[in-house]
Amino acid sequence: MLNNPTPIVTCKGVTKIFGKGDLEVRALDGIDLEIMRGDFATLAGPSGSGKTTLLNMIGALDHPTAGALSFEGQSLNDFSKAKLSDLRLHKIGFIFQAYNLVPVLSALENVEFVLPLQRIPKAERKKRATQALQDVGLKGMEHRRPGALSGGQQQRVAIARALVTEPSIVLADEPTANLDSKTTAELVGLMGRLNTELGITFVIGTHDPCVMQHSKRHIEIEDGKIQSDIRN
Amino acid sequence: MPGVVQSEYKTLPITILGVDPVAEAQISSVPAKLVEGRNLNGLNDDGVVIGKNLAERLKTEIGRRVILMSQGADGLLAQQSFYIVGIFDADQGFEDMYVFTGRSLAQQYLGLDNQISQIAFTVPLDTDLPMVMDRITAAAPDLDSRDWRKLSLLLAAMDTSMGAIIYVWLGIMIVLMSIGIINTQLMAVFERTQEFGLMRALGLKPKMVLMLVTMESALLIRLGVLVAMGLAALTIWSLRGGIDLSAYAAGLEEFQQGQELFPVINPSDYIIFR
Incomplete structure (x- = not known):
């Protein structure tokens, strides 16, 4: 944990409403939250509680219906689509439940995928992708395609892909839902180590008690409202 | 020249054509349709080549004589005896209508000196x-x-309408192909919603995703065109022996058309839609 943590993401009264009239669903209802640099936070709650919606807001994938959202002090409410894309490219890493790797690319190519968009030279791209794969314990598997990797290994590739751009924050939505308990423990250990050693900020939406046990901050959300926010 | 032909049994109306056999072979399909005897061998050939059906109606054959009668240049009846040297097999109307002989001999018997009535070019x-x-x-x-x-106004009208029909067909084909391509593209895009969503999440701008889809489509179209060009060439090559249209022979003969169709593809057909 940093000595003087600064907020990366600030939510003030963030509300998200889907549908209209009788079909209106209030997915987020006045969320006030600050994600600090160096946090290893889990976002827990029952299905439909608003975890994914909140992660989408923090990840600049969606606009709130009401409330203010800022990223490193910059208000996201007025950002254009292109500017939000740039923000995601440079500042935010994503890890998904279904890994979402490109099946025809090798592990190394999957990790390298977004680096050309950051205009990083080819040699540097390869170096960084190789290092990221090494950091997640996949040394020697750089040229395997996703089909030739286990679920846990694929998720490690996804973590490496999220880290390679050196983001300010990594958002993970149910990253261990498709994995067995042993692989889950390994993966959570890996993310914890990356947080401690490299200071990478993680926000993880999860149901998994194993993930919650390892977290330094536990946020409980229900019916679109934060029920509790506890630092361990 | 209109006239009549007379055998031992019958007299029938015909058109007498005095031709230069060498030049005639380049513009007429009749020499190639000879089924019996020989073609005319010069301007002074004193034989006649007649149609198969005419020969049957006249109850005559190769080597027998017929008399051609017509009005000469002087207005009087001109007639001369000719040996049948060849019989051709075309459509019935043509066989009954035309009788060929050497041009010089025809000019001489009709008293036309060196006058000719028709020059044909291809x-x-x-x-x-x-x-x-x-x-x-x-x-x-x-x-x-x-x-x-x-x-031949009828043939010209047929040609024009055939051209129009081909364009209508091409139009229909283009519309059908467009629907197919649009459908394929829509399917390709909708089925990849998750992939595009991932790309957007990873930081690709909307115009980059659009460019990606456009470039992929362009590549597919280019490949499709190359394959289609290859298949077209292969199809034409496999039909180099001609398409047998003998089933429609009677109809085609009305327009002096052959019974085989030889498809040809030119390099320019690949470049310009004409």
């Missing part, structure tokens, strides 16, 4: 026809010059 490309007609008209303004479209 123009390899129909698109060159107006230019050729202009040159012929300019070279011989006193002669009556007509292209095949004016000489």
Whole structure:
């Protein structure tokens, strides 16, 4: 944990409403939250509680219906689509439940995928992708395609892909839902180590008690409202 | 020249054609349709080549004599005996109508000296026809010059309507292909919603995703065109022996058309849609 943590993401009264009239669903209802640099936070709650919606807001994938959202002090409410894309490219890493790797690319190519968009030279791209794969314990598997990797290994590739751009924050939505308990423990250990050693900020939406046990901050959300926010 | 032909048994109306056999072979399909005997061998050949059906109606054959009668240049009846040297097999109407003999001999028997009534040219490309007609008209303004479209109005009308039908067909094909391509593209895009969503989440701008789809489509179209061009060439090559249209022979013969169709593809067909 940093000595003087600064907020990366600030939510003030963030509300998200889907549908209209009788079909209106209030997915987020006045969320006030600050994600600090160096946090290893889990976002827990029952299905439909608003975890994914909140992660989408923090990840600049969606606009709130009401409330203010800022990223490193910059208000996201007025950002254009292109500017939000740039923000995601440079500042935010994503890890998904279904890994979402490109099946025809090798592990190394999957990790390298977004680096050309950051205009990083080819040699540097390869170096960084190789290092990221090494950091997640996949040394020697750089040229395997996703089909030739286990679920846990694929998720490690996804973590490496999220880290390679050196983001300010990594958002993970149910990253261990498709994995067995042993692989889950390994993966959570890996993310914890990356947080401690490299200071990478993680926000993880999860149901998994194993993930919650390892977290330094536990946020409980229900019916679109934060029920509790506890630092361990 | 209109006239009649007379055998031992019958007299029938015909048109007498005095031809230059060497030049005639280049513009007429009749020499190639000879089924018996020989073709005329010169301007002074004193034999006649007649149609198969005419021969049957006259109850005559190769080596027998027929008498051709017509009005001579002096207005009097001109008649001369000819040996049948060849029999051709075309459509019935043509067989009954025309009798061929050497040009010099025909001029002599009709008292025409060196006068000729018709010079025919073949123009390899129909698109060159107006230019050729202009040159012929300019070279011989006193002669009556007509292209095949004016000489055979029915055939010209058929050709024009066939051209229009082909364009209508092409239009229908293009519309159908467009629907197919749009459908394929829509399916390809909708089925990849998750992939595009991932790309957007990873930081690709909307225009980059659009560019990606456009480039993929362009690549697919290019590949499709190359494969189609190859298949077209292969199809034409496999039909190099001609398409047998003998089942429609009677209809085709009405227009002096052969019974085999030889498809040809030119390099320009690949480049320009004409």
